[in-house]
Amino acid sequence: MVQLHHGWQVSARNTPVPVSRVAATVPGCVHTDLLAAGLIPDPYLDENEDALKWIGQTRWTYETSFLWNGPEDDRIDLVCAGLDTVATISLNGTEVGRTANMHRGYRFDLRSALTPGRNDLRVVFDSPYEYTAAMARQVGSRPGAYDEPYNLIRKMACNFGWDWGPTVVTAGIWQPIGLHSWSTARLAQVRPQVTVDGTTGLVEVHIDVERASTESLTVTAEVGGVVGVATIGAGSIGAVLRLSVPDVRRWWPRGYGEQPLYPLRVVLASEGGRELDRWERRVGFRSVRIDTTPDAHGTPYTLLVNDVPVFVKGVNWIPDDAFVTRITRERLAERFRQACAANVNYLRVWGGGRYESEDFYDLADELGLLVGQDFLFACAAYPEEEPFAAEVAAEAREHVVRLASHPSLVTWTGNNENIWGFADWGWPEKLAGRSWGAGFYHRLLPSIVAALDPTRPYWPGSPWSGTDDLHPNDPAHGTMHIWDVWNQIDYTHYRDYIPRFVAEFGFQAPPAYATLRRALSDEPLASDSPGMRHHQKAMDGDLKLRRGLDAHLPEPRDFDDWHYLTQVNQARAIRLALEHFRSHQPVCMGAIVWQLNDCWPVTSWAAIDGDGRRKPLWYALRDAFAERLLTLQPRDGGLVLVASNDTDRPWRAEAAVTSYDLGGKALVSTTVAVDVAPRAVQTIPLPDGVALPEEPRSELLRAVAGEQQAWWFYAEDRDTDYPAARYETNVEPVPGGYAVTVTAGTILRDLTLFPDRLDPAATVDQSLVTLLPGESVTFKVSSAVSLPAANLAARPVLRCVNDIPRA
Template sequence: MVQLHHGWQVSARDTPVPVSRVPAAVPGCVHTDLLAAGLIPDPFLDANENELSWIGRTRWTYETSFQWSGPVDDRIDLVCAGLDTVATISLNGTEVGRTANMHRGYRFDLRSALTPGRNDLRIDFDSAYEYTAAMARQVGSRPGAYDEPYNLIRKMACNFGWDWGPTVVTAGIWQPTALHSWSTARLAQVRPQVTVDGTTGVVDVHVDVERASTESLHVTVEVGGVVGVASIGAGSIGATLRLSVPDVARWWPRGHGEQPLYRLRVVLATEGGRELDRWERRVGFRTVRVDTTPDEHGTPYTVIVNDKPVFVKGVNWIPDDAFVTRITRERLAERFRQACAANINYLRVWGGGRYESEDFYELADELGLMVGQDFLFACAAYPEEEPFAAEVAAEAREHVVRLASHPSLVTWTGNNENIWGYADWGWPEQLAGRSWGAGFYHGLLPSIVAELDPTRPYWPGSPWSGTPDIHPNDPAHGTMHIWDVWNQVDYTHYRDYIPRFCAEFGFQAPPVYATLRRALSDEPLASDSPGMRDHQKAADGDLKLRRGLDAHLPEPQGFDDWHYLTQVNQARAIQLAVEHFRSHQPVCMGAIVWQLNDCWPVTSWAAIDGDGRRKPLWHALRAAYADRLLTIQPRDGGLALVASNDTDRPWRAEASVTSHDLSGKALAAITIPFDVAPRSVVVTPIPDGVALPSEPRSELLRAVAGEQRAWWFHAEDREIDYPAARYETHVERTATGYDVTVTAATILRDLSLFPDRLDPAATVDQALVTLLPGESATFTVHTTAALNTAALAAQPVLRCVNDITPRSV
């Protein structure tokens, strides 16, 4: 193939700024082209997003030219892997094709329009809003979570804005585009189905060809040193080969084993041996299923890989940039490293984004990160009439086949929250009998998965209880989402639920300070300053943040306090939820936090902000998802010590459980031995004589077992009689930055260091450390900059909860 990625220009008429033959990047989009040309301000900064809505309502024209020397091969095709979205493609003034789906690729035969010498290629993109308005007139409107028409076009839904994302309705050539010259035949589709039978790896390779002649062909398949050959007779268009690979090493999720990958090669040739086409991927041998066998607790949802139940320690994944063509393999690799360092083993690709890239899945294969891929339907009713039904079928078939080779992909899910929405959000009355997507989720999509990818389980929706007879978000059945906690009640109410599998739950906080300072020019910066308001997309988000603070923490005395405390509160909320869910294993077998990442600088539920910086939540996730977890949990009117062992080795230890006053003095203590089998949990009640305080406002509980620590405070921070924070610091320059050692003279609650306030590129190895008097912690700061050591050891860089004066209660 010859890539057509150079020489493109983009133009438009009747725009607020003149746009005539502006250089255009392919792959790319019009927003990034205009930004690169200096014609628009950065949409991610301040309130610029609001000034650029005209871009999504404009028709755009992309043009380039290429040379062609005349007939050589039987076919010359234009291969467009992705056009965003409603496009008309013309060559030398002749229309050669149209598209209306961002989520699929297209191939156009150019022979009727090609001329020797120069050829002019033009792609006209209609406004997505004009298209959706026409669709509304044709099939009727449909309800959704937002007042945007994202459900009336096969385009990335979050382009239209979300409660964490900007409204940047893009257009452009967002995937590679190329000329493909070929003769005789080509590989139209290769679909490997990979599984394991005992110690033998089995690959069923389904090969489809497109022909330009009727001659006989043969296809050769090789994997793991095993070779298979099949003939494709004259006029036939496909073949299937089964290869059995002896003594294969199985692919395992991270934390459960290694991730060996085997190269699978497919070669198409003529009977005489002339190679026509080839296809190569890496595959991994493993089995996967989801156990939903009813039990005494309801209906489980347990991911089982290689016949081994896996507790899912997951995060939800959204596109890592609102402009997805800026997401490089290196950027994904960094995000995945951050995920693995936080002990995550599962990424759920949310249904309002995209079918993720080959880079994404190849990295997940290598790292052992399991992936659950939603089909692209989110938070809305979707029409099932044409042209949507055909487009949905085409995109689903394309991506099920494309991703079939990846062992990291373990589940397909039909949609995000649409079945729940139909049940609870008043849609039936608004729909008045119109279609809403049920036929996709219960009919079309499962039939496509069963036909093309039967080695993987399909689940109709997230959430889904497993049957229409049970509410789709019932905690005792299947998967559930917990959003009443963020939206309505205190985060301690996560403990009201013992879900079988929680696929979404989250709590907000602002991004890292350096990210805010890059994105916002507010002076002074405040929780309600204009830029902060523009970068808070959640309904009543600031009020919900305030409600969360009021329930637990002292009154912020300014922006620096507010910023630190909201981040602490987010981390505590999610750590509480995860530890609670893990303590109820195996009834609960999965927690998927909303969300790992952001697509721009915004106050959100993410653990890693829009500039790729780790919030305190990331550190809390690392602790809560640790292979061995010690936690104190309320049980049966008292407290219990819970030891969770997510390894293949027994965990035998003794925990010292001690009641302390705020001076650090031990008031009562007990030693609790425990023996936790692999991949299991042990719950041990703590005697009331240790667990129950005489003075809740001035007592706490700590459990220690080796490196593991667990804390229990009997009162909220705003009620606790903390002494004023006192400590000594020692700062030492190192080859990679600084070591900051803090020695507590009083209790220090959730001690954290924020070096990004001094150097935006600086990072720190830990956060949210609680110390008793006399104890020390060393924070390792990585930076190439020379930092002010006094500032490094003082507020607002070094913070703890009890350096903020509690308000009276």
């Protein structure tokens, strides 16, 4: 294919700033084009977003020209891998096609409009708001989570704003575009179904061709040294090749084994042996299923890969930038490295974003990260009438086929929260009998997956309890989301739930300080300064942050205290939830945190902020998702020690459990045996003499088994009789940065170092460290610049909870 990525210009009429033939990047979008031309301010900074909403209300014209003087092939197609969204395409003044779906590709025959020499190509994008207004008149409006019409157009929903994202309603040629010249026939679709039987890999390759002639064709498929050949007879348009590959190595999730990948090549040839087309991907041999066999606790949702149950240690994934064409393979690789370093084994691609890229799935295949892909429906009722239904079917077929080769993809899910929304959010009254998407989730989408990719399980929604007879968010059945915590009640109420599989739960905090300082010009910076308020998109988000602080932590004296304490509270909330859920394995077999990443600088639930910086939550994920986890849990009025072993080896150790006063004096101690089978959990009751304090405000409990340890504080920090923090520091330059050693003179709770306050590029290896008097920790700071030693060792860079005096 000859790419048409150069020479584009974009223009519009009657806009607040003149836009006449501005240089356009393809693939790209109009926002980034205008930004590159200096015509608009960065919508991610301060409150600029609000002044740029006119972009989504404007009709945009993209134009380029190209020379064509052959070749004299049977067909010359314009191949558009992705147009955003409602587009009319013309060549030399002749309309050649129209589109109304960002989530699918299109191919248009140009033969009748193409001329030798110069050809003028134009793509006109109508305003999404005009399209959705027309759709509402045609099929009626539908309720949704936000007052935006994202459910009336097949476009990335979060373009219209979300409770963590900006409203940047994009337009443009967002995927590759080019000319494909071909004769005789081409590969229209290659669909491998990959399974494994013992040590034999099975690949069933379904091939569809598009023809420009009726001659006989030959198709060849090769994988693992095994070759299959089929003839596609004159006039036929498809074939199936079945390959059996002996002695294959199985593909495993990270933490369970290796990830061998096998190149699969398909070649289409003419009757005379001339190669016409080829298709190449990598496949992995593994099986996947979901166990939903009812048991004494309800209905499980247990993922099995190669018949091995996998405890899902997951994070939700949103588009890593609101302008998705800025997301490079290198940027995805960095996010995936961060996910793996946090001991994550599963990414859930959320249904308000996009079907993710080949780079995304290639990286997941290589790293052993499991992926669950939502179909793109989120937090709203959707019309099932035409032309909407045909667009949904077309995009679903395209992506089920496109992603079939990737072993990392293990589930398809019909939607995000829509079945739950219909049950609980007052939709039936607003719909008054109109369609809302049920036909998609229960009939259309499962039929497409069953027909095109029966090797993978389908689940109608997230959450869903497995049957319409149950509430869709029942903790005892299937998958659930937990959002009363954060929205209504304190995070300690995570312990009220023993879910079979929790696919969303989260707690907010602001991004890193360096991220805020890049994005906001507020002076002074405050929790309620204008930029901070604008970059808080959650309903009553600041009030909920404050409620969380008031329940647990001392009163912040200033912005630096507020910033530190809200980040600590986020990390504690999610760590508490994850340790609780893991302690109930195998009843609970998965926990997917909302969310890994952000798409711009914002206060949100993310562990990695919009500039790619790790928040303290990231370190809490790393600890709570560790292969071996030691945790103290409340049970039946006392405490138990729970050891979780997510390895293939037994875990045997002696655990010392000791109560201390806040001066670091050991009060009572006991030793218990840790003996955990592989991929199992052990619960060890603790005697009351150790577990129950005499003075809750001035005592704590610690359990230590080898390198693993667990803490239990009996009172909230705001009520605990902490001594004022005292410590000594030693800062030494080391290759690549600094070693900052802190020796505690008193207890230090959740000691954290924030080097980005001194160098925006600096990072640190650990966070949220608690020390007893006399204990030490060394933080390794990575930085390429000279940092003042005194600043590395003092507030606001070095913090602990008890350096804030109680009121």
